[in-house]
Amino acid sequence: MSIRLEFEITFKSDYHVGAGHGLGLQVDSALLRDPDGVPVIRGTVLAGLLRESLANLLALQPFVRQPNCQQFLERIFGSPRQLKRWRISSARPAGSLIPQVLPQKQSTKFMAAQTTTRARINPRTRRVEENKLFTHEDGDGSLRFRFVAECERDDAIAQQEAEYIVAAARMLRSLGAGKRRGYGECEIHLVDRNRESDLLTRLAKRLKGETVPESAPAPSHDETKPLHLPADPGNHTYRLRVLIRLDEPLLIARRAEAGNQYETLEMIPGSVLRGALAWRMTHRHGGFTNSHPAAFNRFVALFFNDTVRFSPLMPVELDLGDKDNKGKKDNLKGYATIIAPRDLVTCELYPGYVGENSDEIHGIWSLLDDTNHTKCLICGRKAASVKLKTLDGFITLAGVPRSRHKPNQTIEMHIRIDPNSGRVRTGDLYGYVALEPGQYFVGEITCTNSDVWQELRRMAGLQEGVNELKLGKATQRGYGKVSVVFAPIDTPIFHLQDLSQRLDSTDHVRMLLLSDAIVVDQWGRFWRGFDPAWLQRELGLPSNVTVEIDRNPQGELLAFSATRAVDAFNNKLGLPRSRDVAIVAGSSVRLSFKGIELDALVQRLQAVENRGIGLRREEGFGRVAFNHPIYRQLEGIDSPMLDLSSLAPAGEITPLTKMLDFSQAWVKTLDDASFDVFADERFEAVARLLHVSRHTSVAAIMNELQTLGEPAALLGKPLSGRDKPNFFATDGKPGMDAIEKLLGLLAETLKQKKLEQHPQAWRIGLQILAARIAGLARQQALKGGRR
Structure with a gap:
């Protein structure tokens, strides 16, 4: 059992939570958004603010008089000596709590935000400092965000902690940058107001010294039925497919960096999923105290007797062939991928497999083919030779191979606040390079039998259908939340034909690592490449059989490998685990075997494929x-298309997604239009009027624009002696006519999206149009003025 508190943030003014970067030359500090363009408030921000609010609350006299009251701060939010018990998720707008499947990145800077320009004032001269003009995006104050605070335990202590969290949230009145200057004013309530009132009433009674009835303890998950295992638990007969969707950014740190930057792996190691299930199981059983020996014994049997194996989770490439059904829940499909072998090389200028959707592709070559190519053969026939490079990323296993770029990543910056001053500490800026939410990964779990899986599922509290897990780093602060579906399958996801059909000779056998491999010698030292010494042992070859690494005609070994450090952390002990060195996935080698028949070699190598090495x-x-x-x-290879519909978001149309769809359609409309008539610096004034316009009709906007250049608009009467013609009524008339036509297209686009009566939609559309006109007009002014 767990406690789940869903909060809603209601803003009373615009806010700014920075992304740590700008948007070209227009915005110096962009608003933090998820890849689908929807604004987000990361859990790191909310956790820090709630911690500060609770600290201020506990400093008040009614709380100071309570015994052990100060311990709640460490228990809820953690400390160097206390593991935090509560997880604070990221906050997204209500109705759009899950990132969309297909990210839409164009023109997201105009969505639910406006650009504000500010200047820094010198405190001594009271004048604007030179070169201190800056712009930033302000989030729309009309948005309502929701986030979740969750505790894995549901005991009496957790119930009290829930009361303090609700009180801290109610005390919080502002968030984000500039909160001392009128930005980010907000209120935070539980979505269930009755539950909020009940929790605050219970806290008030405790402060008054009154008796508060405690809730019944959660039922025990322990059972006395033992887990029966066969004589050979390593012989796995039950297989499950694991399909994961990232709901929050995922950070699987490559290693414990010495600096302030943490970079993620591009796939999810099986150890990460294994640790998440073990952690979930431990929390459900109270840490396996001495009072639950049977549960602890079953935990050991499941995770330390080779009864369950977890494969790495590889990225899924979405199938975008049907544009009409693209992104719809019932039609979302994808393909499994593997890491590209390190012996595959491609043209540096035109990389990829021949036949991919590209203007020009020069193909892929394998360096295991007795070749020593260093230049692209096709480029050499056409012009100057071009170097070859290793094929990076992943390869799609669908029909014909296709090279795939690396999974999308996002860079988010974080700061550390000094609790005494409430300001950022000097030098405490650090960044996360994480996998973007909305992506899919697939892998496998194999078990000794179905009883083992059923026991693991029961102890971990997994249900049929979609489950929620936390993976990777910063899982308590808005990172690492994923949705998972476990489905039994008969054949592996990366199903290969029988090895006897792939192996026709004992010579020139290609060995490919599908995952990282940790191989040690007899003294425990890590191998960092391929060597006949450990290959003989790991492949289970008898002493009379020899294995050699082939060489190319130039005498170079046909072995391609690299290594990485494998770091991990033991949350139970609060200490890092010992560092291992692994040969990375994609490493490959070509081998020749002597002294063994082909049938015997097939039998031994088939066993190696089943059990693995190292x-x-x-x-x-x-x-x-x-x-x-x-x-x-x-x-x-038989790798069928994956059905992702069970994990796809509901896809309901919310005002926020409708606004994003409109902005995408409007930008596409403007891309097809011509703006050459606005190549005059005087049209910058038109752009300013459009940018600040609040009208919601073409006629009203054009009436306002008709006054441009007319003295009567400012003086109330014509200016005597003025005979200079109005530019906007003469030479600029084609431009004004073009604006009227574009405003008509804007009204038509809004009508198609059913937003014609929405003031914010008009404002966004006018700002996008104004930016296009101002860009061309300003460019003409920089060239030397009017045409």
């Missing part, structure tokens, strides 16, 4: 394949 195989390390179909245009 250490920590139950965590997904050491998965290998021989003569993988990737070297034969995927001939002999």
Whole structure:
């Protein structure tokens, strides 16, 4: 059981939560958004503000008199000696709590925000400082955000902590940058107002010394029924597909960096999913105290007897073939991928497989083919030679191979606040390079039998359908939330034909690492590449059989590998685990075997494919394949299209998503229009009027624009002696006519999106149009003035 508190933030003014970067030359500080363009308030911000609010609350006299009251701050939000018990999620607008499947990045700077220009004042001269003019995006104060505070335990202490969290949220009155200058004024309430009133009433009674009835303790999850395992638990007969959607940015840190930048891995190691399930199981059973020995024994049987293995989770490439159904819940599909082998190289200028959707592709070559290409063969025939580079990223296993770029990543900056001054500490700026939310990953879990999986599912509290897990770093502060579906399958996701059909000789056998592999020698030292010494042992070859690494005609070994440090953290002990060194996935080698028949070699290598090599195989390390179909245009691989509809967002149309769809359509309309008639600096004045206009009809806007250049608009009567013609009524008339036509297109677009009566939609549309006109007019002014 757990406690879940859903809060709603209601703003009373515009706010600014910066993304740590700008938007070209127009905005110096952009608003923090998810990849789908929707504004977001990251959990790190909310956790810090709630902690500060609770600290101020506990400093009040009624709380100071309470015994042990100050301990709630550390228990809820953690400290160097106390693990935090509550998780604060990120906040997104109500009705759009899950990032959309297909990110839409164009023109998101105009969505639910406006650009504000400010200047820094010198405190001594009371004048604006030179070169201190800056602009930033302010979030729309009409938005309502929602976030969740959740505790895995539901005991009497957790119930009291919930009362303090609600009180701290109610005390919070502003957030974001400039909150001392009128920005970010807000109120935070529980969505369930009756529950909020009940929790605050209970807290008031405690402060008065009255008796508060405690809720019944959560039922025990322990059962006395033991887990029966077969004689060989490593022989796995039950298989599940694991499909994951990222609901928040995911950070799987490469290593414990010495600096202030943490960079994520591009796939999810099996150890991460394994640790998340183990952590969930431990919390549900109260840390496996001495009072629950049976539950602890089953935990050991599940995670330390090779009864369950977790494969790495690879990115899924979405199928975008049907544009009409693109992104719809019932039609969302994708393809599994693998890491590109390190021996594959491609043209530096025109990379990728031949046949991909691109203007020009020069193809892929394998350096295991007795070749030593360093230049692109096709470029060499056309012009100057171009170097080859290693094929990075992932390869799609669908019909014909397709190279795929790396998964989308986002960079978010964070600061540390000094609790004494309430300001940023000097030098305490750090960044997260995380995987963007809205992406999909797929992998496998294999178990000894179905009983093992049912026991793991029961102890971890997993349900049929969609489950929620937390993976990676900063899971308590708005990162790492994922939705997971576990589905039984009969054949592996990356199903290969029988090895006897892939292997026709004992010579020139290609070995490919499908996941990182940790291989040690007899003294415990880590191997950092391929060597016959450990290959002989890990492949289970008898002493009379020899294995050699092939060489190309130039005498170079046909082995391509790299290593990475594998770091981890033991949350139970609060200490880092020992560092391992792994040969990375995608490393490849070509081998030749002597002294063994082909049938015997197939039998031994098939066993290696099933069990893996090296250490920590139950965590997904050491998965290998021989003569993988990737070297034969995927001939002999059966990797069906994945149905992602079970994890796709509901897709309901909210005002925010309607606004985003409108802005996308309006930008596309303007891209098709011509703006050459606005190449005059005087049209910048027209752009200013459009930018600040509050009218919601074409006629009203044109009536306002008709007064441009007329003295009567300012003086109330014509200016005597003025005979200079009005530019906007003569030479600029074609431009004014074009504006009227564009305003008509704006009204038509708003009508199609059913936003014709929405003032904010008109304002966004006019600002986008004004930016286009002002850009061309200003460019003409910089060239030397009017045409």
